[in-house]
Amino acid sequence: MIHRLADVQSPHIGEGTHIWQFCVVLPGARIGNNCNICSHCFIENDVVIGNNVTVKNGVSLYDGITIEDNVFIGPNVAFCNDKYPRSKQYPDAFLKTHIKKGASIGSNATILPGVTIGENALIGAGSVVTKDVPDGALIIQKRSCSQ
Numbered sequence: 001m002i003h004r005l006a007d008v009q010s011p012h013i014g015e016g017t018h019i020w021q022f023c024v025v026l027p028g029a030r031i032g033n034n035c036n037i038c039s040h041c042f043i044e045n046d047v048v049i050g051n052n053v054t055v056k057n058g059v060s061l062y063d064g065i066t067i068e069d070n071v072f073i074g075p076n077v078a079f080c081n082d083k084y085p086r087s088k089q090y091p092d093a094f095l096k097t098h099i100k101k102g103a104s105i106g107s108n109a110t111i112l113p114g115v116t117i118g119e120n121a122l123i124g125a126g127s128v129v130t131k132d133v134p135d136g137a138l139i140i141q142k143r144s145c146s147q
Contacts, residue, residue: 003021003023006020006105007024010031011020017034018039019031025043032069038059042061044061047104048060053071055073058076059073060078061079062079064113071103072103072104074106074109074125075107076107077111080112098116100121100135103119105117106124110127115130120136
């Protein structure tokens with residue numbers, strides 16, 4: 001099901017996948033079966049999404065990102081693909097980011113370019129991932145407020 005208010009340019013959308021309103025999916029993107037791409041998502045050309053993946057609202061997936069099967073990406077997760085971004089200056093190739101099967105990424109996490117998140121790893125909400133995460137790891141960043 002592709003919502004009538006989504007702009008899906010890719011012919012590579014798997015069976016049973018739902019793409020909700022105000023999403024943009026560029027022509028080269030590949031999305032597997034039984035995925036749920038929630039509203040206000042943007043998916044670039046060099047992105048591969050496996051089967052049974054949930055991408056919650058407000059997520060942008062940029063060139064160089066591969067997401068394996070059964071991954072959960074929470075609302076407003078920020079993915080980056082350029083370590084030194086400058087307006088109108090592009091790298092020869094974007095760094096590759098790989099999210100392995102069964103991983104879960106909590107809302108508002110930031111994933112820097114070129115990292116691999118291991119199988120069944122859990123990234124807590126608001127965490128900043130700067131390097132590879134091993135299989136099964138739990139990554140949380142503790143923040144405290146003083147009163």
